[in-house]
Amino acid sequence: MSQPNPGHKPFNIKNDQIFVQGVGLVTPPTHTVDRNVNNLGESIYLLEIVKGLGVTVGHVFKNFFKWTPMPTVSYPEVKREIPEGYRGKHRLTTREDGSTKCVACMMCATACPAECIHIIPAESENPDIERFPERFDIDLLECVFCGMCVEACPVDAIRMDSGIYSLTAFDRESFMVTKEELMQVQPNPNPEGKVFW
Numbered sequence: 001m002s003q004p005n006p007g008h009k010p011f012n013i014k015n016d017q018i019f020v021q022g023v024g025l026v027t028p029p030t031h032t033v034d035r036n037v038n039n040l041g042e043s044i045y046l047l048e049i050v051k052g053l054g055v056t057v058g059h060v061f062k063n064f065f066k067w068t069p070m071p072t073v074s075y076p077e078v079k080r081e082i083p084e085g086y087r088g089k090h091r092l093t094t095r096e097d098g099s100t101k102c103v104a105c106m107m108c109a110t111a112c113p114a115e116c117i118h119i120i121p122a123e124s125e126n127p128d129i130e131r132f133p134e135r136f137d138i139d140l141l142e143c144v145f146c147g148m149c150v151e152a153c154p155v156d157a158i159r160m161d162s163g164i165y166s167l168t169a170f171d172r173e174s175f176m177v178t179k180e181e182l183m184q185v186q187p188n189p190n191p192e193g194k195v196f197w
């Protein structure tokens with residue numbers, strides 16, 4: 001029953017059937033999605049679009065003649081409070097002697113879905129530590145701030161508790177943060193959710 005899978009993929013699709021490695025060709029179950037369209041007006045969308053525009057225009061006129069405060073924040077003069085546990089800019093934690101806690105195990109780089117952590121390990125002269133990162137760069141433009149690197153780290157060497165959410169620069173290179181920069185980032189002094197900068 002089983003067939004070779006030339007692409008070495010876990011499955012491929014052929015004639016509405018799926019080849020599952022070790023099982024063979026299986027027909028996936030089908031499910032009909034009810035579009036919940038009740039009449040011709042809804043099915044051609046035109047009336048619904050006009051109705052939607054009417055709601056938008058209604059809000060425009062309502063706010064034009066009734067000057068109630070809008071829920072806007074005058075950033076950057078006013079900054080919003082960030083929630084507790086907010087994943088901000090990364091930082092590398094340090095030991096008492098100021099060296100990085102990172103042991104270059106590559107767990108964070110392996111877990112990273114964006115593949116934006118780049119580590120070059122080196123042997124440590126400290127007999128208690130096998131390796132350390134000679135380079136540890138994160139490309140913040142590729143990072144999706146998922147926090148997987150923090151979860152994966154076995155020695156609590158990387159955290160995202162800085163509270164820094166505004167990352168701006170004039171060139172792309174500035175978003176490639178190095179080990180030295182990451183070691184200088186401080187934890188948010190108001191971890192209960194207040195912005196501090």
Ligand code: SF4
Pocket residue numbers: 108111112113114115116117138142143144145146147148149150
């Ligand atoms: S937060 Fe997610 S995407 Fe960003 S470096 Fe960590 S694992 Fe990668």
Ligand code: SF4
Pocket residue numbers: 101102103104105106107108109119152153154155156157158
């Ligand atoms: S930050 Fe943690 S998970 Fe990443 S290489 Fe260093 S020790 Fe390993």
